[in-house]
Amino acid sequence: MSYAVKEMFLTLQGEGVQAGRRAVFLRFAGCNLWSGREQDRASAVCRFCDTDFVGTDGLGGGRFADARDLADAALRFWGERTEGRYIVLTGGEPMLQIDDALIDALHGHGFTIAIESNGTIPVHPGIDWVCISPKAGSDVVQRSGDELKLVWPQPGAGHSLADVAEMEAWAFAHHLIQPLDDARAADNARAAVDLVMDRPVWRLTVQAHKYLGLR
Ligand SMILES: C[S@@+](CC[C@H](N)C(=O)[O-])C[C@H]1O[C@@H](n2cnc3c(N)ncnc32)[C@H](O)[C@@H]1O
Ligand SMILES: Nc1nc2[nH]cc(C(=O)O)c2c(=O)[nH]1
Numbered sequence: 711m712s713y714a715v716k717e718m719f720l721t722l723q724g725e726g727v728q729a730g731r732r733a734v735f736l737r738f739a740g741c742n743l744w745s746g747r748e749q750d751r752a753s754a755v756c757r758f759c760d761t762d763f764v765g766t767d768g769l770g771g772g773r774f775a776d777a778r779d780l781a782d783a784a785l786r787f788w789g790e791r792t793e794g795r796y797i798v799l800t801g802g803e804p805m806l807q808i809d810d811a812l813i814d815a816l817h818g819h820g821f822t823i824a825i826e827s828n829g830t831i832p833v834h835p836g837i838d839w840v841c842i843s844p845k846a847g848s849d850v851v852q853r854s855g856d857e858l859k860l861v862w863p864q865p866g867a868g869h870s871l872a873d874v875a876e877m878e879a880w881a882f883a884h885h886l887i888q889p890l891d892d893a894r895a896a897d898n899a900r901a902a903v904d905l906v907m908d909r910p911v912w913r914l915t916v917q918a919h920k921y922l923g924l925r
């Protein structure tokens with residue numbers, strides 16, 4: 711199978727329990743909850759996306775004919791260092807493209823593999839760190855993993871507090887609230903803090919890369 715990759719880059723993980731960690735980001739093209747076109751945003755299931763995942767034209771992007779080629783390219787972004795190799799598979803929705811061959815090739819290069827997924831497709835069992843970010847109005851089938859990262863508040867249908875209570879019972883090691891980044895970011899941050907104050911199961915995470923000027 712071939713892979714459509716929007717972009718690849720070396721940065722620090724900005725979000726979640728692994729924030730601050732040196733990581734290669736591999737951003738796959740395409741998502742099952744939005745086309746990525748602005749004219750479709752208002753009618754999409756997921757309407758608040760902060761990411762361009764359309765096409766393969768980004769830095770380090772392209773079509774990769776096989777898993778070894780893609781893993782080799784990822785290793786070039788990591789560079790010479792042999793210790794701590796860490797890669798985050800994101801998108802778009804990475805589970806639309808991840809397969810056994812890619813997981814084996816990345817592990818073969820010594821990477822610990824993390825995923826950022828919307829949870830509507832079961833994640834590959836070979837992935838080492840599973841972050842699921844549920845979207846209101848979608849059917850989340852992946853209800854276990856390392857971190858559940860709920861963007862808050864969610865516009866449109868929105869997650870009700872009943873949904874939040876239900877998610878507290880899902881089998882994640884960490885339950886995180888991430889403020890929604892949009893035109894009302896300051897209000898959203900306050901709402902996110904209020905939720906954590908009310909429900910101590912959750913912890914706040916912020917998108918540190920946006921404060922630091924990193925990708
Ligand atoms: C761009 S998504 C790609 C991975 C996957 N499709 C998903 O939604 O988890 C990466 C992360 O950014 C989060 N995100 C996207 N737009 C956001 C926004 N406007 N504010 C805060 N977090 C956002 C998502 O919820 C997800 O945790
Ligand atoms: N630095 C940095 N950290 C991130 N964590 C999750 C991201 C994503 O878009 O999946 C992301 C991203 O785009 N940049």
Ligand code: SF4
Pocket residue numbers: 741742743744756757758759760761763801802803828845
């Ligand atoms: S599911 Fe993820 S990639 Fe898809 S539109 Fe939503 S935030 Fe963006």
Ligand SMILES: [Mg+2]
Pocket residue numbers: 760761
């Ligand atoms: Mg991002």
